[in-house]
Amino acid sequence: MSDSAEVGETPEVYVESEFAPLRTVVLARSEVGLPASAATSSDLRFLPADSPARSARGGDMRDTDPARQARWEKEREEFRTVLDRHGVRVHSPRLLTPAEKAYAGADGYANFFARDPFFTVGRHVVEASMRFLHRRREVLPVREVIREHVYPADCAYVAVPMPEVAAPDDPTLGPGPFLEGGDVLVLGRRVFVGTSGLASNRLGIRWLAKLLEPHGYTVETVRLHERMLHLDCALGLVREGLLVVCEEALPDGLPESLRDWDRVTVDLEQAGRLATNGLPLSPEVYVTDPVFASVGKRLEDFGVHVEYVDFSVTRSLGGSFRCSTQPLLRTG
Structure with missing residues (x-):
């Protein structure tokens, strides 16, 4: 269940930028049922070598690997403790229902990265359109939060059109449109949207x-x-004028408007382990994994306070701190 607003309080929804002070956030649950058959090897290319998704064949992680599940839940609890300490109001999606899990069938299901199934730009809340089959209903457990904290707010709420149905042997999974929150970075009135062929595509961006x-x-x-x-x-945009980037991962280089920013660089191997996926809590505070202490040290050299939380299980599933959260309110 999401945390309730104070009685008589009207929720506020507005995201000014990636690093404006974080006031209200949705923190993901730790729930995944892996597909009965693996995705194509090309679609798994983003995952680290130790990811359970590379070898598992179906089943809820709570049943198939309870020890890993327990560590995963502990990581999220420790992260929430950091958010609480910094005064961030946290809402949580509900768990998936038995009916929703059954409906997913062999495709599997996901309720584990709140960043992707919806996103917030200014006063616009957008339900996304997910490419991977096991993630296409991931927005359902978030809708309770949306009903409580988005419907009453002074904001727009829309959904990307449902993706077209692809042939079973179509490795592209169809024309979409696909648009996922992890690809969307907000910087005032400028919005950057990534596309690699694995998630958001040009039709979604249009x-x-x-x-x-x-x-x-x-x-x-x-x-x-x-x-x-x-x-x-x-x-990752850390604050105005400072970013973390894997330049090898940007074939055309940084967007023109970011090219004069100070930067902390990581290589492609570090990026694959989510080195750029830390979370700014404000322009002065940033959260990352201790495995990226070298990144944290360089950010500290720029005057940023860095908080560390071990997120190794979360990262093994293909996401980290930004992936695990979706802001509803970021404003100075």
């Missing part, structure tokens, strides 16, 4: 531009290396 540009936004496509699932696996 849809987002059609939604946002009449409201004064610029939507910019950022091509990604084929091993990057999302843009936030290659690029």
